[in-house]
Amino acid sequence: MKPRPGLLDPQxxxxxxxxxxxxxxxxxxxxxxxxxxxxxxxxxxxxxxEVADAMCRKLLANPVTEDYEVSGISELEGAGA
Amino acid sequence: MKPRPGLLDPQxxxxxxxxxxxxxxxxxxxxxxxxxxxxxxxxxxxxxxEVADAMCRKLLANPVTEDYEVSGISELEGAGA
Structure with a gap:
């Protein structure tokens, strides 16, 4: 998740x-x-x-100020249930 | 950059x-x-x-509390000088 282009990012x-x-x-x-x-x-x-994308849309990302992208980490595949 | 395993992450x-x-x-x-x-x-x-990795080691990451990884974004290749 990162600030959208054009928005101030003091950090x-x-x-x-x-x-x-x-x-x-x-x-x-x-x-x-x-x-x-x-x-x-x-x-x-x-x-x-798809679950992670839904989480971003419904809770995690603020579409006004942030862009987000979702990616998988292969090492977690084996750790899943 | 993410909190090291075992450290509290209230967020x-x-x-x-x-x-x-x-x-x-x-x-x-x-x-x-x-x-x-x-x-x-x-x-x-x-x-x-390599530059980004050096930046992480010298400024950006706190090795006591954070793990970091560096990756490239291909879309930026064309935008570089």
Whole structure:
């Protein structure tokens, strides 16, 4: 989940400034968002991704201020029920 | 970046509880971390990943409380300098 383009991101600005201070000059932009790791029991990776997408739409993401994307982590496949 | 295993994550706990309240019962665990998107000019994707890894080690990640991983986003390749 990350702030939508055009919205102010003071945390990203602060990190951008700090990186420049430490000598990294090639940085064009920094945006800070949230990463939410959900361990969910599902019959397949596809089903788990659909559940996670529904969670984002109904609870986790604010569509006015945030963009989100959902992806699977393969190491969790074996841990699911 | 996400909280290391074993460390308390009250934000994750709150989301876990909220998901259960909304009827999602198959959730085993939720952890909330940070996603930092850095647009950096580099000669190759590999070089950009190495720069990002150095940034994490020197500034962005707290190794006591957080694990981090670095990955590239292909759509940014064309946007780099």
């Amino acid at each position: 990203g600005k602060a990190i951008h400034h700090a990186l420049n201070s430490l000598g990294w000059d090639g940085v064009a932009d920094v945006r800070v968002g949230k990463a939410i790791y959900i361990d969910v029991a599902a019959e397949s990776q596809q089903a788990a991704l | 994750g706990k709150a989301i876990h509880h909220a998901l259960n309240s909304l009827g999602w019962d198959g959730v085993a665990d939720v952890r909330v971390g940070k996603a930092i998107y850095i647009d950096v000019a580099a000669e190759s994707q590999q070089a950009a990943l």
